Amino acid sequence: MRDLSDLQAYTLGRSVTWSGSAKQLLRELRNVLRTASNARALVTKPQDVLTYVRQIEPRQNALRPQLQALGVAHEAIAIVGGDKNFGRSAELKHFRRRDGAWFDFSLTLRESTGTLELLAYDFEIRLPPGYGAPFVRFDLNLPEHRNEERELRSHAHFGSDDLLVPAPVMKPDELLKLFIYGLQKERNYGIQRMDRSPSDFERDWLAETCELMNGVRLPGGERS
Amino acid sequence: MDSFLHTLDPAEFALRCAASEGDAAYLLYVVPSDQSAALIEELRLELLAMDVAVSAVGPRTTDALLRAAETDGANALLVDATGFDAEDWRLLDRRRSSLQRRAVTVLVTTAEHFADSMRHAPNLMSWLGAEVFAFPGLETQQGKQARDREQRLLALRAWSGLTDDAILEAAAAKTLPRDPEYAEWLVLLGRGDLLDA
DSSP: OGGGHHHHHHHTOSOOEEEOOHHHHHHHHHHHHHHHHHTTSBOSOHHHHHHHEEEEOOOOOTTHHHHHHHTOOOOEEEEEESOOOTTOOTTSOOEEBTTSOEEEEEEEEEEETTEEEEEEEEEEEEOOTTSSSSEEEEEEOOOOOTTSOOOOSEEEEESOSSOOEEOOOOOHHHHHHHHHHSSOOOOOOSSOOOOOOOOHHHHHHHHHHHHHHTTSBOTTSOBO | OTTTSEEOOHHHHHHHHHHTTTSOEEEEEEEOGGGHHHHHHHHHHHHHHTTOOEEEEOSSOHHHHHHHHHHOOOSEEEEEOTTOOHHHHHHHHHTGGGGOOSSEEEEEEEHHHHHHHHHHOHHHHHHHTTOEEEOOOHHHHHHHHHHHHHHHHHHHHHHHOOOHHHHHHHHHTTOOOOOHHHHHHHHHTTOGGGGGO
């Protein structure tokens, strides 16, 4: 990523600090989801929105009094929506759109008196078949250590945990609204249009990907 | 108190109130006395966040409550009843029909005064029926939070194959990856101080 420092600066150009409290942010995020539930954009019930979006209390830390005395006990907090779901299992708690897309998220912030600072997040949505990618995830990493090669701190993944593309840093409510109301299949406008048919390239790519994933054929034509 | 009253946190209780908006609904919320002011304010903010127009009736004012019930047009009346004594409850019991309004009335009281209300306002309490809830006790809250936190830590360990100690050592050595999962991990361990390491 050595040549992308300007791009890195651009994607991080927005402020990640705003006035407010963790409780206010919780209310705001719940409100976005509850409004969507009431409008039937989400099938997740309002009651579940309340329980799924919460602040996770950290373990009591025996070092805390010493850290406070040193003035380095930062009030870092974690706000999450749904369960931690690395395996992408629909059995765990998540939010679900009317079209079957479903998502969860986690945020790490620092709360000072009257101010919130966004430190890191991951928001991932899993899409129904035919949507072009099985999942989309927006990540904001922690700032890099000094003197280390910089990765793109704010980026997105489209169907691959290995490939990442630059993405602007976004506020949590913006990401939720993108997941709820955006990332939809293209609609017809006015003149009736058919859904775009996949090209031969896409068909072949999907078929070969399935073979690879099932271990039927390895790259280079070897069979497992 | 947790043993026989259904517990709801303020957001869940506010959602229940909001669901009754437009109906003549009466709910009672029992809270710890040392947190009553903060919880009443939290309830007020939760209701506002749910677009419920709410009026707050201050403490120790049965007269103000009765006046507000008659004249206040807000969709929800949030009453600090933490200071109501036996005489106040008896008055409200006698004048319960004056509380009728096509809106939500929420009475917030403490465990100690809840016992008074049951004793001195039996008709009012009968009227409330099942709409009596309590703020979760500390043990319930802590237990729920601990389970939630440990579930997430378990998922993080399974995903990475690493231990909590390994994460802390890496953070202190400034070699911890910068992915958001590790940020959450440090916070859950109570070591948000290492986020800037």
